[in-house]
Amino acid sequence: MLKSVARVSQFLLAALIWLFLVESTGLAGPLALGREATPKEVAGWDIDVRPDGQGLPPGKGDARQGEEIFQERCAACHGEFGEGLDRWPPLAGGFESLAGDNPVKTVGSYWPYLSTVFDYIRRAMPFGDAQSLTPDEIYAITAYILYLNDLVQDEEFELSRQNFLSVKLPNETNFIPDPRPLTELRQQREPCMANCKSAVRILSRARVLDVTPESGKKSE
Numbered sequence: 001m002l003k004s005v006a007r008v009s010q011f012l013l014a015a016l017i018w019l020f021l022v023e024s025t026g027l028a029g030p031l032a033l034g035r036e037a038t039p040k041e042v043a044g045w046d047i048d049v050r051p052d053g054q055g056l057p058p059g060k061g062d063a064r065q066g067e068e069i070f071q072e073r074c075a076a077c078h079g080e081f082g083e084g085l086d087r088w089p090p091l092a093g094g095f096e097s098l099a100g101d102n103p104v105k106t107v108g109s110y111w112p113y114l115s116t117v118f119d120y121i122r123r124a125m126p127f128g129d130a131q132s133l134t135p136d137e138i139y140a141i142t143a144y145i146l147y148l149n150d151l152v153q154d155e156e157f158e159l160s161r162q163n164f165l166s167v168k169l170p171n172e173t174n175f176i177p178d179p180r181p182l183t184e185l186r187q188q189r190e191p192c193m194a195n196c197k198s199a200v201r202i203l204s205r206a207r208v209l210d211v212t213p214e215s216g217k218k219s220e
Helices: 002-025 039-045 063-073 114-124 135-148
Strands: 060-062 158-160
Touching: 060 063, 060 135, 063 135, 114 135, 135 158
Parallel strands: none
Antiparallel strands: 060 158
């Protein structure tokens, strides 16, 4: 009995302490947990750049400067000329390859907007040291990637917030909004887990990874 009373007393004491902390620290929100983010904290997360240029920071950089930064911070993965090394993705080339059997999706051949390039570099690059580049460095690297893809011809080309929207990527017009109306999901049938078909035919094989089993052989 005494042990039960002691446990209840400890629980009540802990609850009173928690209520005191909530009231004394002015915690915000409907659950009285956490606090409102400060403007400085919001600014640290609010770094997205949109196709219409919203979110671009002040700054500038030319392709020649970008080449130097690219060789130091990016070439170890993407190659000196943006060709991609090992399994790291290429950033240049692949022109007119999208309709072929082996499309090469680069900034010059596939990406729709230059803002995607800037935003991704700003947010996630260099790999392992994300958000370490200054706005001027990001503008310069972006200008160099344009130069690698022959989208600008002058290595002195300077990219800035003022002329950013004047640069159009070749594949932009092939990205269109989905015209289908929003509809509710249809009721799904129970999935078949065994003996679903009388026979299975291989219609195509994996292009890169040799994972498609040979005919007549069971996959391991």
